[in-house]
Amino acid sequence: MTHIPRTDVLIVGSGIMGSLVARLLRESDPALHLTMADGGTSIGGAPGRHLHDLDDPELWSRYNEKVATGIQGMYTGAEVVREVADSLPDLTPGMFHALAFGEDAEAMPQAALAWNAGGMGVHWTAATPWPAGDEVFDFGDPDAWAADLITARRLLAVTPAAIGPTKVGELVLDVLRRRYGDAGPADRAPQPMPMAVTPTPSGPMPRTAPGTIFPALAEGGDPAFTLLTGTLVTALTQGDAGRVTGARLRRVADGTESELRAGTVVVCADALRTPQLLYASRIRPEALGRCLNEHAFVTARVLLDLDRFGLDPGALPLPRPGEFSTDSLWLPCNGPGRPFHGQIMNRTYVDGAGRPLAHSVGLSLYVPVESRPQNRLVFSAHETDLAGLPRIRVEFGYSETDRALIRRALDEVRSLAEEFGPFDPDTESTVLPPGSSLHLTGTVRAGVTDDGTSVCDPDGRVWGFDNLYLAGNGVVPTAMAANVTLTGAVTAVRAARAVTART
Numbered sequence: 001m002t003h004i005p006r007t008d009v010l011i012v013g014s015g016i017m018g019s020l021v022a023r024l025l026r027e028s029d030p031a032l033h034l035t036m037a038d039g040g041t042s043i044g045g046a047p048g049r050h051l052h053d054l055d056d057p058e059l060w061s062r063y064n065e066k067v068a069t070g071i072q073g074m075y076t077g078a079e080v081v082r083e084v085a086d087s088l089p090d091l092t093p094g095m096f097h098a099l100a101f102g103e104d105a106e107a108m109p110q111a112a113l114a115w116n117a118g119g120m121g122v123h124w125t126a127a128t129p130w131p132a133g134d135e136v137f138d139f140g141d142p143d144a145w146a147a148d149l150i151t152a153r154r155l156l157a158v159t160p161a162a163i164g165p166t167k168v169g170e171l172v173l174d175v176l177r178r179r180y181g182d183a184g185p186a187d188r189a190p191q192p193m194p195m196a197v198t199p200t201p202s203g204p205m206p207r208t209a210p211g212t213i214f215p216a217l218a219e220g221g222d223p224a225f226t227l228l229t230g231t232l233v234t235a236l237t238q239g240d241a242g243r244v245t246g247a248r249l250r251r252v253a254d255g256t257e258s259e260l261r262a263g264t265v266v267v268c269a270d271a272l273r274t275p276q277l278l279y280a281s282r283i284r285p286e287a288l289g290r291c292l293n294e295h296a297f298v299t300a301r302v303l304l305d306l307d308r309f310g311l312d313p314g315a316l317p318l319p320r321p322g323e324f325s326t327d328s329l330w331l332p333c334n335g336p337g338r339p340f341h342g343q344i345m346n347r348t349y350v351d352g353a354g355r356p357l358a359h360s361v362g363l364s365l366y367v368p369v370e371s372r373p374q375n376r377l378v379f380s381a382h383e384t385d386l387a388g389l390p391r392i393r394v395e396f397g398y399s400e401t402d403r404a405l406i407r408r409a410l411d412e413v414r415s416l417a418e419e420f421g422p423f424d425p426d427t428e429s430t431v432l433p434p435g436s437s438l439h440l441t442g443t444v445r446a447g448v449t450d451d452g453t454s455v456c457d458p459d460g461r462v463w464g465f466d467n468l469y470l471a472g473n474g475v476v477p478t479a480m481a482a483n484v485t486l487t488g489a490v491t492a493v494r495a496a497r498a499v500t501a502r503t
């Protein structure tokens with residue numbers, strides 16, 4: 001066992017959450033020594049750069065092929081892969097179904113893990129709607145929540161109207177506004193989808209990714225920052241009661257073990273592997289892994305009836321070069337009357353010569369699911385997954401209330417789709433299998449008191465520990481309808497501020 005020099009803060013995970021924490025800690029102290037460890041390695045030359053923005057034509061076209069459905073669950077493959085690789089070093093970095101990583105995840109078959117530097121943040125679509133109503137967890141301080149949300153939006157470079165609306169996108173928005181526009185505050189009206197991108201006048205729009213949030217990740221040049229890729233954190237080490245002393249690391253390529261001492265540890269290893277690492281470190285509060293949540297995913301696609309809308313095929317919009325959809329639109333959830341979050345991504349189909357033929361309206365409704373302790377992760381004391389960490393069993397199902405809301409969403413999507421063109425709900429809409437949204441939450445949830453129903457305090461500090469923090473979607477305690485990353489980013493903002501206050 002070798003020892004590497006001590007670091008001030010160890011960040012586990014180089015995804016969006018880890019990079020947000022690193023960025024904020026660096027803004028507050030240019031000399032603070034930060035070490036970031038990630039089990040995965042870089043896809044392409046620069047760790048943490050989004051695949052949408054790589055110069056490598058092969059990687060770029062592979063990415064675009066996967067992302068073209070507009071459904072994140074399909075990105076890892078429409079067919080669930082259950083075959084587990086022979087060994088971890090054999091894996092090409094990328095996204096893998098949890099089942100293919102050796103987890104017992106049949107209850108959530110489409111759940112997937114990032115195994116690469118930059119995590120899911122180099123693959124994501126970057127839709128960043130803001131939370132409202134029951135999604136918000138301000139713990140009684142709405143002003144602090146609002147300020148942290150603004151910080152999260154700034155760091156993710158959230159752009160209000162990024163992809164569209166084109167003229168046809170405006171027609172789609174008109175229909176949405178007629179149906180839903182009157183109810184609720186103006187910021188919950190149908191509108192273009194906010195996206196975490198850098199706006200450009202033409203051509204592709206670069207996505208916000210770990211390497212743009214914290215540029216030293218992709219470019220280096222920060223003498224007080226050490227990035228350890230291909231380095232699995234196998235356990236957090238503990239000293240006196242209530243303190244972690246650092247972590248045990250294993251280099252994936254050759255199995256070399258080492259120990260790293262750290263003043264503070266922030267775990268940002270996603271909603272499945274953050275609780276897994278705590279369990280592996282014998283940190284096992286009652287709420288660990290419980291209240292696993294994921295909104296249900298109802299999806300539909302309808303071809304726009306051009307006659308009904310008085311459109312000529314020649315008038316159909318084409319996407320900007322380098323983008324796959326013409327419009328990315330948002331129907332925000334809005335209280336019990338409209339509990340669903342709508343993500344609408346539209347495409348124009350072209351013939352071999354690039355002439356527009358038809359336009360499809362891609363309608364996805366995310367249905368909030370009740371937070372229940374019986375939906376949970378269970379960690380095995382005996383079996384391990386591909387990484388050699390405690391095997392995760394996923395226990396997940398829908399309550400009667402959830403099922404009723406899913407049926408309501410199916411009715412809603414049918415009547416909405418019929419506004420745009422002829423629609424067959426049996427063949428053109430479906431409820432995707434659990435895991436498909438990749439928006440898992442709740443497994444290391446925050447709470448205001450250490451009463452057994454939460455794992456960490458509102459700042460992400462693990463109950464009973466002085467210097468161990470968590471950040472990411474797993475910390476989110478509320479049932480989310482919208483895409484979760486912007487909301488998860490609030491937990492990173494809070495954890496970074498708390499770490500800054502103590503270092």
Ligand SMILES: Cc1cc2nc3c(=O)[nH]c(=O)nc-3n(C[C@H](O)[C@H](O)[C@H](O)COP(=O)(O)OP(=O)(O)OC[C@H]3O[C@@H](n4cnc5c(N)ncnc54)[C@H](O)[C@@H]3O)c2cc1C
Binds near residue numbers: 119121486
């Ligand atoms: C195709 C796709 C599209 C998406 N679209 C959207 C969208 O439009 N909007 C939205 O809100 N969300 C979207 N998401 C989800 C979004 O990407 C995630 O919510 C977000 O990136 C999670 O960030 P994270 O840092 O918490 O986790 P991750 O990105 O999963 O990063 C965790 C990192 O931790 C590392 N790690 C785990 N365990 C260990 C360990 N023990 N030791 C060392 N390293 C470890 C992993 O290798 C990984 O790199 C999408 C995801 C995908 C894949």
